[in-house]
Amino acid sequence: MQLKIGNIYIKDVQFASTTEVKDGVLHLNKDEFLAVAGDDERIASVDVYLAKPGEETRIIPVKDVIEPRVKVEGDGGIFPGFMCGVEQVGSGTTHVLKGAAIVTTGRIVGFQEGIVDMSGPGAEYTPFSKTYNIVLKVEPIDGILQHEHEEIVRLAGFRAGIYVGKAGKDVTPDDYKTFETKPLVQQINEYPDLPKVVYVYMLQTQGLLHDTYVYGVDAKKIIPTFLYPTEVFDGAVVSGNCVSACDKNPSYVHMNHPVIEELYAKHGKEFNFLGCVVTNENVTLMDKERSSNMTAKLVEFIGADAVIISEEGFGNPDADLVMNCNKITKKGIKTVLITDEYAGQDGASQSLADSTPVGDAVVTGGNANEIIKLPVMKTVIGYPEVAEVIAGGFQGSLASDGSIIVELQAITGATSEVGYGKLSARTY
């Protein structure tokens, strides 16, 4: 399966009478955009704001981030199972408005998290301070419960992403990147002398506000399965996970998966990247046993010599991470784990809620308990009043001058467990 990604680099975004990309500037017809994004009878109102890198702007609370993409050649469309049918995606050509992002904000629950600062010290911790953000604020009608509210905001974001992505359909990309994974036997035979690597892609799937979808299927109901890595670039995996801003994977991160991109970069040189096994992180021990057994069986069956395993979340998912590591190692396959840490504000506590002696190669995305002071911003988009009820904050977090002291866990993407951030640690 081969996918050509055509990047159209976006240097600015502006409201205009026609939605189009001209000379690297994304022009957005506000009314049309809002009509598409708000096209759900459960929505009372939608609004849109622009937030650009370097501005003194804070977006809070961020629910999801979506990259505008459009399929120009090949089967299916972006976000299969949600915005189109479930044709196999991941082949042909996809155009990307690189540098633009849809950011959704909504007050789904009373306690809040997900801060994106476009400048200042907080901006250094989130990748979405560097994108030209189209912020979509969604208010549902009265009487909508939390789970439906989450779905309404999620789907509005996808509709917005599809609408904006279409502006890139007839634009000539600035560059192309081609990614290819062949059917298993051919792929193994292509580089017979290189070690075979599989990516074990763990998805947050605990339930309400903690869900991820694969081709529209709630991933807590899947048995671990194989994905061609390019399927992910067309939005086959999307986020419905609104909790734990620092280490959840927004849909944007799934679509730009840094582990997959890095594995492709070294594919055919240092190793032979065979593909991805997606698995879940359910709450029952029985599900954990079943999924980790299936995952270990699949990677062995595929013929992996080594796997990269990333988790999403903390606590419950640590058990899945450890089970995957133990069972895969037992089959004689090497593992590298990617996680983040909750090591206390001083960094001195145990980092995870579970551990294993065979987890001897681990990459960290940083300590989510680390404290940061965020200065006052000129503009706050979303729901400024929620600054007092931030998850990762504490009594007295909000100072009288309006600055906030929070743990990094409140910042979207700060300790990404797939490495879509800047934090890590090295041992010398």
Place this chain on the structure above:
Amino acid sequence: MRKKIFIVTNNKLVLMEYPALEITGDLDSVFLKVRDLVHEGYVILTHPLSGSVKPHETEFKSIVLGEGEGEMDYASLQLIENAIITSAKFRRPNRDYGKDNERIKNDFMTIDFSLLKTGVEGLGSTLYKLVKVDI
């Protein structure tokens, strides 16, 4: 024969929907009761650290346990001991959300209830029977 399972909870929403062992107290009270029950031979069936809302950010917790095999289950003991250590790490003074207190409490209860429900449904009724216990 189906194994008997039961819920230990301090969440009113769960008690309204399921037969469950009610704990009066905070998160640690639930964890300590579960630890005692593990020592008595019961096994843990849903992860004590379910959910990404961190310990003491929410005090609501529901855990499913079941009959064991006679001897103490060390895997369950390790799970609950690790949860107790984690809880201590996150301990901080209770936050006052002012006028939003009741709404936020309800959100935390709703999330715990929903994750518990997902777990109970995931366990299914082929192997297990949910019962009310008095222990």
